[in-house]
Amino acid sequence: MAPANSNPWRSRGPLTLAAASAVLALGTAGCAIDLSDWRPGGGGEASPSPTPIDAAPLVESALDGLAEAPAVQVQGQIADSSGQPRDTTFTVTDTGAASGTVQVDESEAKVMEVDDKLFVSADDSYWLSQSVFNPDSDSYPDHWVRVAPDLLGIDPQAVLTPADLAEILRAQAPEQGEAVEENLDGTPAYRVDLSGGQIWISKDEPHRLLRMQIEELAPADGEGVSTRTALNFTEPAGEDITALYDEMDAFAEDELSSARDSRIEIQWDGELSLDCQTGGACTVSGTAKDVSDGSSSGSIQVRMDATMNNEELGDKECEDSAKLEAGGSADLSCSVDYALEASTSPQSYEISGNGVLSTRAVTGDGVDEVVKSLEEQRETTTQNAEGGAEQSPEAESSPSGN
Incomplete structure (x- = not known):
């Protein structure tokens, strides 16, 4: 098992948790949390009589509720691949579908994760700040681009899907710890110290996760x-979940087929070959290879768009695609035919050609598979949301005994 790829924390500034907006219903206007200290109780003011209670049943109740949630919304900060804190918002459903934004300097990168594939849409300044070099990099600002999670510093599907996040937090929860009551930006809450951070849980029932560091x-x-995080939580409304899946459906149907892939750095291996036969049949061939630093994994789709030209005969185009495995290469070849008629006075034509190498995130039937997967995910999340709404609002007895 490969270890988690940790993002080093740099001394470029503290990771702070901005006040949650009204949509998060946390009443946090005008507040920020400085995580550079990571001191116990740093997330809120202690209550006048903060008598600790047993943390275990409180954490169990909150994480059980989180695991069963149809979706979560988070707002706060994460550390990117260089350790720089970035303002972040995400909505992640129980199936791992995710949509959100990550602020990088003056650029806001839109993020979407569908069918376990992570995509970014961002302007030119964002991509210039990233160490991503491919033959089609200049086109990234005009397309959605599939990226490796370490480029963003987080994989929303892997760590923010409600059930998965609940499992991660359970592993860090103390077996016999205490929960201390605090005023979390005006909301009564309990703070629980974990082995790798802290969480805040609502005092009122049903107990819900409000914040994690x-x-x-x-x-x-x-x-x-892996990444350092400071995030506020809320459960999105049904219409917000519907809007998320509507957005993803539009992306899959309109944008996915032209999306690029930055996960493996590629280039041509040597020169292209152009071969023309009597009668005007011409073939251009080349080999694309992985030229990344060896840390890449998986595979990407590579594509060659070839153009053959003669001033008298005109231009003809063809294309070919292939799968390229990390560390390997892929042969690409396509042909055109000028269909010259036989003649008793043969004439020679000079044909020139070129091939442009690019990437594709999903090709062919892959787009239809993503669309179908989204339909199934929407149905699963909708059923979960409807099931939760049918449950009785009466809470069980409080772990605090109140």
Whole structure:
């Protein structure tokens, strides 16, 4: 099992948790939390009589509720791949579908994760700030681009899906710890110290996770990227979940087929070959290879768009695509035919050609598979949301005994 890829914390400034907006219903206007200290109780003011209570049943209740949630909304900060704190918002459903934004300097990167595939849409300044080099990098500002999670510093599907996040937090929860009552920006809450951070849980029932500050938030299996986080939580309304899936459906149907893939750095291996036969049949061939630093994994789709030209005969185009595995190469070849008629006075034509190498995130039937997967995910989340709404609002007895 590969260890989690930790993002080092740099001394570029503290990771702070901005006040939650009204949509988060946390009443946090005008407040920020400085995580540079990570001191106990740093997330709120102690109550006048903060008598600790047993944390275990409180945490169990809150995380049980989180695990069963149809979706969560988070707002706060994460550390990116260089350790820089970034303002972040995400909505993540129980199936792992995610949509949100990450602020990078003056650029806001839109983020979407569908069918376990992570995509970013951002302007030119964002991509210039990233260490991403491919033959089609210049086109990234005009397309959605599939990225590796370590580029963003977080994989929402792996660590923010409600059930997965509940499992991650359970593993850090104390067996015999205490929960201390605090005033969390005007909301009565209990703070619980974890082995790798802190969480805040609502005092009122049903007990819900309100905030977390985690030093290294990593997938439960230990594989993948980990990041330092400071996030506020709320459960989105049904119409918000519907809007999220509507947005994803539009993305899959309108944008996915042209989306690029930055996860493996590629280039041509040597020169292209152009071969023309008597009669005007011409073939252009080339080999694309992985030229990344060896840390890449998986595979991407590579594409060659070739153009053959003669001033008298005109231009003809063809294209070819292939799968390129990390560390490997892929052969690409396509042909055109000028269909020259036989003649008793043969004439020679000079044909020139070129091939443009690019990437594609999803091709062919893959787009239809993503659309179908989204339909199934929407149905699952909708059923979960409807089931939760049918439950009795009466809470069980409080773990605090109140």
